[in-house]
Amino acid sequence: MTVLSDTETGTAPRAAATGPAPLAPAARLLPALAAVYRAQLARAKVARIPLMFVATFQSVGILVMMRGVVDGGDNPSARAVVAGSSVLVVAFVALNLLAQYFGRLRATGGLDHYATLPVPPASVVLGAAAAYASFTLPGALVTAGFGAWFFQLPLTHLWVLLAVVPLAGAALSGLGAALGLLAPKQEIATLLGQLGMSAALLLGVLPAGRLPQAIRLLRDLLPSTYGVDAFARSFAPAPAWPAVLGDLAVCAGVGLVSLTLATYAYRRATTR
Amino acid sequence: MSDAPPPCCSVRGLTKNHGQIRANDGVDLEIRQGEVFGLLGPNGAGKSTLVRQLTGLLRPDAGSVEILGHDVVRHPERAARLLGYLGQESTALDELTVALAAETTGRLRGLSRAAARAESAEVLAELDLEPLAGRPLAKLSGGQRRLACFAATLVGERPLLVLDEPTTGMDPVARRAVWTAVDRRRAERGTTVLLVTHNVIEAETVLDRVAVLDQGRVIACDTPGGLKALVAGDVRLDLVWRTEPPLQVAAVAGLAERAERTGRRWSVRTSPEEARELVAAVTTGPAFAALDDFTLTTASLEDAYLQLGGRRGGLAK
Numbered sequence: 001m002t003v004l005s006d007t008e009t010g011t012a013p014r015a016a017a018t019g020p021a022p023l024a025p026a027a028r029l030l031p032a033l034a035a036v037y038r039a040q041l042a043r044a045k046v047a048r049i050p051l052m053f054v055a056t057f058q059s060v061g062i063l064v065m066m067r068g069v070v071d072g073g074d075n076p077s078a079r080a081v082v083a084g085s086s087v088l089v090v091a092f093v094a095l096n097l098l099a100q101y102f103g104r105l106r107a108t109g110g111l112d113h114y115a116t117l118p119v120p121p122a123s124v125v126l127g128a129a130a131a132y133a134s135f136t137l138p139g140a141l142v143t144a145g146f147g148a149w150f151f152q153l154p155l156t157h158l159w160v161l162l163a164v165v166p167l168a169g170a171a172l173s174g175l176g177a178a179l180g181l182l183a184p185k186q187e188i189a190t191l192l193g194q195l196g197m198s199a200a201l202l203l204g205v206l207p208a209g210r211l212p213q214a215i216r217l218l219r220d221l222l223p224s225t226y227g228v229d230a231f232a233r234s235f236a237p238a239p240a241w242p243a244v245l246g247d248l249a250v251c252a253g254v255g256l257v258s259l260t261l262a263t264y265a266y267r268r269a270t271t272r
Numbered sequence: 273m274s275d276a277p278p279p280c281c282s283v284r285g286l287t288k289n290h291g292q293i294r295a296n297d298g299v300d301l302e303i304r305q306g307e308v309f310g311l312l313g314p315n316g317a318g319k320s321t322l323v324r325q326l327t328g329l330l331r332p333d334a335g336s337v338e339i340l341g342h343d344v345v346r347h348p349e350r351a352a353r354l355l356g357y358l359g360q361e362s363t364a365l366d367e368l369t370v371a372l373a374a375e376t377t378g379r380l381r382g383l384s385r386a387a388a389r390a391e392s393a394e395v396l397a398e399l400d401l402e403p404l405a406g407r408p409l410a411k412l413s414g415g416q417r418r419l420a421c422f423a424a425t426l427v428g429e430r431p432l433l434v435l436d437e438p439t440t441g442m443d444p445v446a447r448r449a450v451w452t453a454v455d456r457r458r459a460e461r462g463t464t465v466l467l468v469t470h471n472v473i474e475a476e477t478v479l480d481r482v483a484v485l486d487q488g489r490v491i492a493c494d495t496p497g498g499l500k501a502l503v504a505g506d507v508r509l510d511l512v513w514r515t516e517p518p519l520q521v522a523a524v525a526g527l528a529e530r531a532e533r534t535g536r537r538w539s540v541r542t543s544p545e546e547a548r549e550l551v552a553a554v555t556t557g558p559a560f561a562a563l564d565d566f567t568l569t570t571a572s573l574e575d576a577y578l579q580l581g582g583r584r585g586g587l588a589k
Contacts, residue, residue: 020341023353035379110363
C-alpha cells in the first residue's frame, strides 16, 4: 500500500500523507485492569449485593447444619467445617457467578465490546476476577467470624483469611472465567459453574479425615482445598506456619495457571 | 486522481462462510475518508458479518481489508486502535451507570482517567444524556440505552466510526442527537462513518453513499440519489382497504394480480400516468367506499433494491 502510494505520487510529503495512519495508543495493562475492576465493583451495587447475601446465608446455613453432627471446641472436624464454609463463599461468587457472567457475556455478544477496544486480554480477565474475588471478602469474614464463635474456635488468626480470600479467589475466579469462556453454550457455562461450586461445597466442608481415599484424591485436585487447609490450620493453638504458607503457595500457583488459562480462553473467545 | 482523498477503508474479495451458508461472497468496497457510508440490506444479507470482519472480530476466509493503510486481516488487533465500534449488544455495559460506561470505555480506549472523565462528560452533555448519567443502562428504555452505548463509542476519538444500527428504538429527538454528533465529527475532524442499517428512510437522509447487500454480495454501490435514479420517474401507490377489496371494479381486479399484499395493504410501483388513473378509479364509487387510506410517493431506495433484483421481499420490516 505504501509502496503503491509512493510510486503514484512520487513526492515524499504526499507519500507520508497517504501512508498508514497513526494508531491510537492502546490501553496499558494496569490502567485498563483498574478501569475494569472499578466498573465491575460498580456493577456489584446493581446486581451482586443480593447474591452476596445468598452466598453468606448459604454458608451460615451449612455451619448451623453441620453443628448437628460435628462437636464444638477445637477439633479437626470443627476447623474443617468453619474453614470450608468460609471458602465456599469465595467458590460461590468467584467460580460459579464468574463462570455465569463470562458465559452470558460470550453468548450474548457482549464480549465484542471488549474485543473492539485496544485492551490487553489479561486486564479484562484479571480485572473481573479481582472484582469478583473482592465481593467475597465481607461474606467470607462474616461466615468465618460466625463459625468460629459457633464452634468455639479461637478468632486470633482470622486475619489469615485476608490472604486466603485473594489467593483462593485468584485460583477459583480464574477457573470460573475459563469455564465461562470455554463452554460452548451459556447453559453449559452455568452448569459447570454450579458443579464447581458443588465440588467446593462437598469436598471443602466435609472433614478430609472422614472422606474415602478416592474422594480425598479428588479433593486434592480442587484449588479451593488449599485455601481451606491453610485457613483450617490457622485455628490451631500454635499454627504450623510453614504448612499454611505452603498451602497458600499452592493456591497462588494454581491461581497463576488458572488465570493464564482464562486469559487464553478470553483470547480464543474474542478472535474467531 | 491525486485530488481524490485516499480511501479510509478498502475491502477486496471478502468471503466468509458460516458452515454451509456463504455469508459474504466476494465483497468489494471502497469507503472514502470523511464520508458517511451505508450498508443496506435485509436481515441475513451479510451486513453484520461484513462489519465484524472490518472490526477484527471475525477472520475472513478469503480477501483483504485495509483500514487507513493497515492490513486488518493480518493485524486484527489494530482495528481497535483505528475505529470505534457500536455493536448491537449492550450486555457488557448493562449494569453500569451511563457515566461510568462512557468513562470506562474511554479508559479502555487508552485515555487517562482524567481525560476519559472529561471526554465522557462532554459527550454526555452533547447527547443530552446528563439527566441519565447516574442511572444504570439496564434500567433505561431501549432507545436511551442505545444512545448511552453510542456515547460510549464516541469517548476516545477515532478516525472511523462503525455503527451497527445505531438508532434502533430511538425517538426522533435521540436520532437527531446521533446524526448531529456524527455531522459535527465529520465537519471538525473528517471522521468517516460506516453505518449498518435496514431503515430505508434513514439511509436516504444521512448517507453519502450506500452499498446494497443481498445474499452476501454487493448488488449496487452508489449515492442514494444515484440508486433511486434506477427507478426514477416511477411512483409507489399504497392502498389500504377497509374491508374486502372491491374486485368487481375492473381497475382493482387488474391491480390484484400485481400488487404486493400485506394484510389489507396493497402496494404497487407504477408510472405516474397509470397512478393517476388508479387514484381516480379508487377514489370514486364502490372502490372509494371500501378504501380506508391511500398514499402516493416517489420511488424509494427500497424500490431501487427490488429493481436491482433484491430478494426476501424488500428491506424494511
